[in-house]
Amino acid sequence: MSLLEKYKGMGRLRPFLIYALCDETFSLVSTVDPPEGVTPKAFYGWISLLNYLYWVIGSALGGMLGQVLSFNTAGLDFALTALLVVLFLEQWKKKENRPAALIGVACAALCVAIFRGDMVIPAMLLIVAVLLLGRRRLCN
């Protein structure tokens, strides 16, 4: 829904952009704007294609080399946390995003406290509910 506007006018690229819209691509595309001199079409297209290839190639390599690889990868999975923290900071830069960002953190934290590992669906429902209830105040 956040990308309806951004993915307008993508023409023949649009079906591919939708098909390849993984979490990582969504996070980048919804947060980072195309730099000057780069068309939105090229920007979104390349992010989508590269992320798609990273997924395919990375998964294939992992499946084949996972047994052989022996260097210490402990902590490497923190890359995802780091990416999300950075994207959170990018959202935080815009003052008007801050209430929604805090609502996301608070609702998620509350649902972790109540539902533990099953927090995903309740947290998402709660976030949408709070955002809808606060629409008047958040729009101003």
Added chain:
Amino acid sequence: MQLTAVQTLIMILAVTLGVQITRWLPFLLFPEHKTPPAVVGYLGNVLPAAMMGFLVVYVLKDVPILAAPHGLPEALAIAAIVLLHRWKNSVMLSVAGGTAIYMLLVQGVFA
């Protein structure tokens, strides 16, 4: 539990179907030439920030706060990311630097 090849294939197909439906649905419901209702535009505006907040909590939810080292490596690495990002403002550098610091912490300092 050992899965047969057919079971594995069915699982992959089910996951694929679920993923693709959720990706296409908003775009099919609100095609390019039609203006979506205002509430959809509103949610589209506020959801990315809210979701990023949600996702940060989501990836940190299994960090053991009560047991040693009490989430200290995570806290320190995130603090480093915030400083690094304020300083250089580069998404790539902040992610790579934060991950490297975290790996040093869990493999060296808190090992």
